[in-house]
Amino acid sequence: MGSFSIKSMFLSADPVVQGVMVLLFLASLSSWVVILAKTALLRKVSRIVWLFKKVANNIKDEVKPEAFPDFTAKIVTEGLKEGYDTAGDESRADYRERVERSMRVILSGQLDRLESGAPLLATVGSTSPFIGLFGTVWGIMHSFIGIASTGETTLAVVAPGIAEALFATAMGLVAAIPAVIAYNKINTTTKKMTKEALAAIGLVGNNLARLAYSRGDSAR
Numbered sequence: 001m002g003s004f005s006i007k008s009m010f011l012s013a014d015p016v017v018q019g020v021m022v023l024l025f026l027a028s029l030s031s032w033v034v035i036l037a038k039t040a041l042l043r044k045v046s047r048i049v050w051l052f053k054k055v056a057n058n059i060k061d062e063v064k065p066e067a068f069p070d071f072t073a074k075i076v077t078e079g080l081k082e083g084y085d086t087a088g089d090e091s092r093a094d095y096r097e098r099v100e101r102s103m104r105v106i107l108s109g110q111l112d113r114l115e116s117g118a119p120l121l122a123t124v125g126s127t128s129p130f131i132g133l134f135g136t137v138w139g140i141m142h143s144f145i146g147i148a149s150t151g152e153t154t155l156a157v158v159a160p161g162i163a164e165a166l167f168a169t170a171m172g173l174v175a176a177i178p179a180v181i182a183y184n185k186i187n188t189t190t191k192k193m194t195k196e197a198l199a200a201i202g203l204v205g206n207n208l209a210r211l212a213y214s215r216g217d218s219a220r
Contacts, residue, residue, distance in 0.1 A: 132172015
């Protein structure tokens with residue numbers, strides 16, 4: 001194991017291959033920081049959206065923002081504020097659309113933070129294999145140069161260079177695979193939560209329109 005340990009492969013590698021290894025290690029480390037942070041955030045927001053939909057589905061009479069969890073209270077508050085404004089002689093459907101549109105704007109701003117680290121994951125996932133491949137090609141080329149300079153083609157001469165080259169490829173895959181999986185998971189989960197939140201907004205908007213028009217608001 002001595003001459004083929006990870007440490008020895010790194011130390012004996014060509015400086016260019018060493019640079020590739022360091023770059024891939026940092027890329028993998030940064031992507032894992034994003035993955036862990038986003039996993040915790042997605043769980044939290046998913047719970048909030050689930051409660052948002054549950055409360056919206058159980059509205060019986062007056063819509064109270066304080067009954068909604070976390071940032072969804074701000075969404076409902078914005079809907080109530082928009083509902084207080086008059087827009088001339090508008091239909092109930094137009095009133096509801098106007099109120100829901102104002103709530104969707106707040107929702108969009110809140111969910112944007114879920115995608116803040118996604119570009120990094122996409123970049124790591126798409127570039128790491130090619131960076132690792134570059135390190136592989138360079139390492140093999142360095143091995144051939146060593147063979148040419150020594151005139152020997154024994155396994156002892158060829159193996160170290162080939163090993164460090166293949167290790168660069170492996171590091172590229174190790175960096176890329178979790179990043180791609182996490183990126184797809186974030187996108188899928190965000191789309192699902194957005195759909196559920198929009199459904200809750202629809203329920204709130206419908207109730208606000210129902211209450212406003214059942215009171216026979218003279219402004220409408």
